Amino acid sequence: MQNTAKLFKALSEDVRLRILGLLLQGELCVCDLMAVLDLPQSTISRHLSYLANAGWLAGERRGVWMYYRLRDQGGNLQQDLLAVLGKHLRELPAVAQDHARLEQYLKIKKPSACG
Amino acid sequence: MQNTAKLFKALSEDVRLRILGLLLQGELCVCDLMAVLDLPQSTISRHLSYLANAGWLAGERRGVWMYYRLRDQGGNLQQDLLAVLGKHLRELPAVAQDHARLEQYLKIKKPSACG
DNA sequence: ACTGTATATCCGCATAGGCGGATATGTGTC
C-alpha cells in the first residue's frame, strides 16, 4: 500500500514528470538532463534518486557517467501506469518542449562528452 | 503540467487511495467513510476536499449529507488513470479489506442513517 | 598518488501537508 502511494508520490512533482518524459525517449545520463532541463546538478541528482528509489528508474554506471532509464519491471499497476505515461506525457507542453530541447542538444553535443 | 502533478499527488497518500478504492463501488457519504475507515471526521473531510480539488471527486449535497463519487470527466490522462485504478486498486490488501468492511457496514447500517 | 570531471550527498532554509481536537458552517426539525 505504502509502496503504491510512493509510486504516485514520485510522479507528483513537475521536475520528476519532465525527467520521466525525457526518459521515454531512451536512457540519458545526468549531464544530459542538466543540459536539457537547465537545472543545478544537485537538483537533478536528487530527483533521480527519488525516482529510482520509488522503483521507476534503473541507473547504470559507465565510467564516470551514470545513465538512467525507465524500469519496465515492477508490478502490474506500475506497468500499466508506465503505459499511461508513455501515452500521455508527451502531450504536456512542458514535456514536448523538453523533447525539442533534447533533440537540439543532441545535435550540438560534442562526441567528447558523456556517451 | 502542475495540474498533472497535482493529479498524482492526490494519489500519493494511503488514506486517499483507500477512499478512492471504496468509491470504486459507488458513491458514499462522509459518515459511511468514517465508519468504514475508522478515522476522525476531520481527517476524512480533509482528504475528500483534497481529492475533489485535484479533480478526482464530485461532491453533492443531499440534505445534511454530502455524497462523493468518482468523476469520470477530466482529461484523457485522468480517464486512463482512473481505468488503471479501477483495474488494480482492489488488488491492494488494504483496499480489499476496506471493501469487506464496507459490505459488513452496509448490512448493519440503520435505514435511519444517511441515505 | 594527483588532478579533473561526474555524480551523490550534506546543509540550512522554506513550504506543503499529515494529524486530530476544537470550532464554524450548513441544514432540517420543532
Place this chain on the structure above:
DNA sequence: GACACATATCCGCCTATGCGGATATACAGT
C-alpha cells in the same frame, strides 16, 4: 430561532520534501 446533527475549516504541532550552494565520493587518465 433554538436545537441537533453532518460536514467543513481552523489550529498548533510535526514530518516530508523542495531548493541550490557546498562538500564528499567515484572514476579515468597521467
